[in-house]
Amino acid sequence: MTSLRDDGPAALEWAARYLERVGELPVLAQVKPGEIRARLPTTAPEAGEPFSAVLRDLDEVLLPGITHWQHPRYFAYFATSSSEPAILAELLAATVNSVAILWRTAPASTELEGVVLDWVADLLGLPGGWHGHIEDTASTSTLTAIIAAREATGRDLIVTSEQAHSAADKAARMLGMRLRKVPCDDEFRMRPDQLGDLSEAAAVVATVGTTATTSVDPIPAIAEECAQAGTWLHVDAAYAGTAMVCPEHRWAFAGVDRADSLVVNAHKWMLTPVDCSLLWTRRPQDFRRAFSLIPEFLRTPDAEDSLSLSEYGPALGRRFRALKLWAVLRCFGRAGLQAHIRRGVELAGQFERWVTEEPGWEVCAPRRFSVICFRLEGPDERNRALLERVNASGEMFISQAVLDGRYVLRLAIGQMSTTEEDVRRAWEVLRREAG
Ligand SMILES: Cc1ncc(COP(=O)(O)O)c(C=O)c1O
Numbered sequence: 001m002t003s004l005r006d007d008g009p010a011a012l013e014w015a016a017r018y019l020e021r022v023g024e025l026p027v028l029a030q031v032k033p034g035e036i037r038a039r040l041p042t043t044a045p046e047a048g049e050p051f052s053a054v055l056r057d058l059d060e061v062l063l064p065g066i067t068h069w070q071h072p073r074y075f076a077y078f079a080t081s082s083s084e085p086a087i088l089a090e091l092l093a094a095t096v097n098s099v100a101i102l103w104r105t106a107p108a109s110t111e112l113e114g115v116v117l118d119w120v121a122d123l124l125g126l127p128g129g130w131h132g133h134i135e136d137t138a139s140t141s142t143l144t145a146i147i148a149a150r151e152a153t154g155r156d157l158i159v160t161s162e163q164a165h166s167a168a169d170k171a172a173r174m175l176g177m178r179l180r181k182v183p184c185d186d187e188f189r190m191r192p193d194q195l196g197d198l199s200e201a202a203a204v205v206a207t208v209g210t211t212a213t214t215s216v217d218p219i220p221a222i223a224e225e226c227a228q229a230g231t232w233l234h235v236d237a238a239y240a241g242t243a244m245v246c247p248e249h250r251w252a253f254a255g256v257d258r259a260d261s262l263v264v265n266a267h268k269w270m271l272t273p274v275d276c277s278l279l280w281t282r283r284p285q286d287f288r289r290a291f292s293l294i295p296e297f298l299r300t301p302d303a304e305d306s307l308s309l310s311e312y313g314p315a316l317g318r319r320f321r322a323l324k325l326w327a328v329l330r331c332f333g334r335a336g337l338q339a340h341i342r343r344g345v346e347l348a349g350q351f352e353r354w355v356t357e358e359p360g361w362e363v364c365a366p367r368r369f370s371v372i373c374f375r376l377e378g379p380d381e382r383n384r385a386l387l388e389r390v391n392a393s394g395e396m397f398i399s400q401a402v403l404d405g406r407y408v409l410r411l412a413i414g415q416m417s418t419t420e421e422d423v424r425r426a427w428e429v430l431r432r433e434a435g
Contacts, residue, residue: 001048002050002051004095007050007051007052010051010052010055011051011055014055014058014059015087018070019070019084019417022068022070022071022072022417023071023072023073023417023422025063025068025071025394026068026394026395027067027068027071027073027074027391027394027395027396027397028067028391028392028394028397029064029065029066029067030064030392030394031064031065035065036061036062036064036065039061040061067397069082069415070082070415070417071397071415071417072415072417072418072419072422073395073396073397073418073422073425073426074396074397074415075396075397075398075411075412075413075426076397076398076399076410076412077399077412078211078238078239078268078269078371078412078414079269079412079413079414079415079418080267080268080269080273080274080414080415081271081340081414081415081416081417082271082272082273082274083271083272083328083331083332083416085324085327085328085330085331085332086271086272086273086324086325086327086328087273088327089323089324089326089327089328090273090323090324092323093319093320093321093323093324096320096323097320098319098320099317099318099319100113100308100309100310100317100318100319100320101298101308101310101316101317101318102298102300102303102306102308102310103300103302103303103306103307103308104300104302104306106318106320107306109318109320109322109323110306110307110308110309112322112323112326113132113133113134113309113321113322114132114133114307115322115326116322116325116326116329117132117133117134117278117280118132119329120132120264120266120270120278120325120329121280123244123245123329123334123337124241124242124244124245124253124264125244125247125250125253126253126256126257126262126280127257127282129282130262130280130281130282131280131281131282131284131287131312132278132279132280132281133279133309133312133313134266134276134277134278134279134318134321134322134325135263135277135279135313135315136275136277136315137265137267137274137275137277138165138167138236138238138263138265138277139167139170139171140277140313140314141238141263141277141278141279142165142167142168142171142205142234142236142263143167143170143171143174143175143314144279144287144291144312144313144314145203145232145234145260145261145263145279145281146158146168146171146172146175146177146202146203146205146234147175147290147291147314148232148260148261148281148283148286148287148289148290148291149202149203149231149232149234149260149261149286150175150177150202150203150290151286151289151290152202152232152260152283152286152289153201153202153203153230153231153232154202155200155201155202155231156176156177156178156200156202157177157178157179157180157200157201157202158171158172158177158178158179158180158201158202158203158204158205159179159180159182159195159196159198159201159203159204159205159231160179160180160181160182160190160204160205160206160207161181161182161183161184161189161190161206161207161210161217162181162182162183162184163184163188163189163190163207163210163211163212163213163215164181164190164205164206164207164210164236165207165210165211165236165238167236168205168236177202180196180201182194182195182196184215187215187365187366188210188212188213188215188365188403189215189216189217189218190206190207190217190218190222192218192221192222192224192225195222195225197229198225198226198228198229198231199229199230201229201231202231202232203231203232203233203234203260204222204225204226204231204232204233204234205234205235205236206219206222206233206234206235206236206259207235207236207237208235208236208237208240208241208252208253208256209237209238209239209240209241209243209252209368209369211239211401212365212373212401212402212403212410213365213366213368213371213373213401213403214239214240214367214368214369214370214371215365215366215368216240216252216368218255219233219235219253219254219255219256219258219259220254220255220258221255222255223255223258223259226258227258232260232261233258233259233260233261234259234260234261234262234263235256235259235261235262235263236263237253237256237262237263237264238263238264238265238268238277239265239268239269239369240252240269240368240369241253241262241263241264241265241269241278242264242265242266242268242269242270242337242341243269243341243345243369245334245337245338245341246338246341246342249341249345249369252368259282260281260282260283260286261279261280261281261282261283262279262280262281263277263278263279263280264277264278265277265278266278266325266328268414269340269341269344269370269414270325270328270337271328271332271337271340271416272324272325272328273324275321276321276324276325278325279313284312287311287312287313288311288312291310291311291312291313291314292311292312293311294311340416341370343418344369344370344413344414344418345369345370347370347413347418347420347423348367348369348370348371348372348411348413349367350420350423351372351411351413351423351426351427352367352372352374354427355372355374355427358431360376360377360434361374361375361376361377362374362375362377364403364406364408365403365408370412370413370414371410371411371412371413372410372411373401373403373408373409373410374408374409374411375406375407375408375409376434380406380407383400383407383408383409384400384407386409386430386433386434387399387400387409389433390429390430390433393429393433395425395426395429396425396426396429398410398411398412398426399412409430411426
């Protein structure tokens with residue numbers, strides 16, 4: 001039998017050792033598709049095994065198949081950090097195993113969720129009084145907001161930019177709604193003069209920190225067009241939203257106070273492990289109309305005076321995600337979050353300077369936060385091959401984008417353990433493999 005007292009220390013030791021040595025492991029898993037599955041038994045064991053066997057196979061079987069998002073040279077997609085307070089809080093949340101289907105099944109989880117969303121709203125400079133709750137991912141948050149927008153407007157068109165995240169496209173497809181893509185300017189920002197007729201639009205999805213370049217759409221102008229057309233404005237700040245904890249980045253949130261809904265992923269830059277996507281709205285009643293469905297077995301006498309967050313989104317059973325975010329906010333504070341953001345932005349600036357100063361390389365988009373889009377001068381094929389080589393080296397992991405029809409490399413800083421030495425090494429690996 002597994003017991004927390006007997007097996008817990010070994011599991012905690014594994015976690016602590018992992019974080020100490022992750023920087024020595026190859027960032028990108030060096031396995032072929034199917035390789036991990038082939039190493040695992042095809043059926044579950046008949047009799048229970050000791051937990052030590054699970055830990056052993058985590059090392060021997062699974063570890064080679066893990067791409068290390070916690071690696072200091074993880075620079076692909078948007079880096080994310082699982083900080084130690086949040087890791088411990090995840091353990092405790094799983095221990096309590098609160099399921100917030102209704103307020104009375106999880107009063108503390110429900111009320112803490114409201115409190116931490118208020119705290120983060122305050123940290124990011126959002127207006128007071130918005131309703132906030134947690135969804136699993138930004139994809140779900142955006143889907144949820146679009147459903148509320150459709151409910152509120154009775155319309156079936158989603159308008160977004162050609163640089164927006166594919167979550168908007170996916171939501172349109174799942175909901176059977178129409179989608180219109182607005183062109184961008186030469187800095188990859190949505191062009192408000194190209195929004196077109198919004199009279200049939202349920203929602204405009206604008207982005208603060210687009211996925212490829214982290215460009216910032218001109219929210220004030222878009223908000224004005226939405227207000228005139230009676231169209232819902234959803235702002236996707238999944239990555240960049242956390243940066244608003246620093247006053248020097250707040251320019252990017254100008255006009256967001258006029259949004260109908262907003263998503264920021266705590267599981268991107270806010271030191272919180274996946275999944276934890278923060279969704280706010282100033283129109284909670286539209287969410288409630290879209291999602292509230294209380295069958296007889298869920299009726300409770302306290303419903304009048306209490307808030308059940310399952311009435312504001314797709315899921316009935318909601319886990320205690322607020323606990324890990326609460327732990328992060330308390331253990332880092334505003335100052336700790338600011339320091340984390342500033343370090344990432346500073347390192348990105350450093351990397352950008354090296355690329356700019358090196359003949360034969362170019363920066364391909366204005367850098368707004370901690371992501372640099374760059375390339376070797378010359379054909380796409382050269383850059384594609386370079387990306388494959390640096391990722392295969394195991395020393396670092398980057399991703400790519402296509403901008404203005406050209407293939408570019410994309411280095412995203414955000415992992416809390418990344419140092420200047422790691423960024424310098426990444427630049428050395430890139431130059432070595434390019435040569
Ligand atoms: C701007 C933006 N929106 C949404 C998403 C989707 O996030 P999630 O994986 O939480 O669904 C991403 C993912 O990187 C993103 O960059």
